[in-house]
């Protein structure tokens with residue numbers, strides 16, 4: 001190994017066809033394939049360096065992390081150490097450039113940046129698709145953050161997860177933008193991991209979700225290949241709502257929605273009625289994301305900010321692939 005210190009950057013992504021539910025919780029194998037848009041506005045920078053001793057260190061946003069967090073990172077680094085045949089301890093320094101005010105999860109960009117940096121440090125030379133199968137084992141949504149643009153995460157069929165990987169399907173360089181309307185940026189009560197588990201195990205709507213997600217994926221890929229923004233938006237909106245529907249069927253039922261969430265969704269439908277195509281989606285939290293056409297993003301933001309002055313909308317363009325910032 002010739003390198004001692006590598007820094008990588010990965011952007012976060014928002015799913016248009018959601019990943020919801022695992023068939024293997026150890027390997028993070030999903031029940032359905034998903035499709036996302038990578039965002040340029042939100043990203044994580046991670047530096048990995050070789051250190052003396054036998055325990056890893058983890059500094060997040062300038063703060064030394066507790067043992068529980070370090071263990072999680074160490075397990076992830078082990079995946080790479082194993083292939084590299086290396087024992088060295090690693091210091092991980094990570095900075096999330098995801099404004100806390102956005103209320104977006106950063107695990108996707110975090111594990112994608114860490115995996116990209118480790119691939120370079122250990123000189124593993126994994127191609128991006130292979131790398132995506134590794135970062136998947138840190139956080140499912142990280143699989144998609146290896147690539148920019150519109151990205152598909154194919155669920156795969158192999159039990160070892162080697163074919164559960166991401167691929168870029170389109171650069172999304174055709175006037176696409178995404179807005180984030182922060183509703184509540186506090187820590188959520190039910191993590192995506194817990195929410196998925198409860199839904200898979202108890203919701204009678206879950207089998208219908210898996211079936212629908214498969215169909216939605218086929219149609220959204222058609223819409224993308226035809227650059228049909230309206231169809232893309234309609235499928236995105238419907239798919240996200242179906243995912244949230246599965247949670248109402250769980251025992252006990254749960255929901256990530258808050259009263260303001262409903263008002264924001266209503267306002268977006270009104271704005272659409274004004275002739276500005278824009279479509280919402282939501283993840284495991286109350287915040288709303290809206291896909292729109294980049295040349296109308298400012299106008300839509302203005303309308304939303306006028307209605308919700310305390311929750312300013314953040315505009316994001318399309319993000320690029322994860323990449324190395326420096327290596328020495």
Ligand code: PMV
Nearest residue numbers: 015018019140141192283284
């Ligand atoms: O991999 P996680 O734990 O970040 O789960 C992601 C789940 C959703 O955000 C709800 C959907 C998705 O595909 O990103």
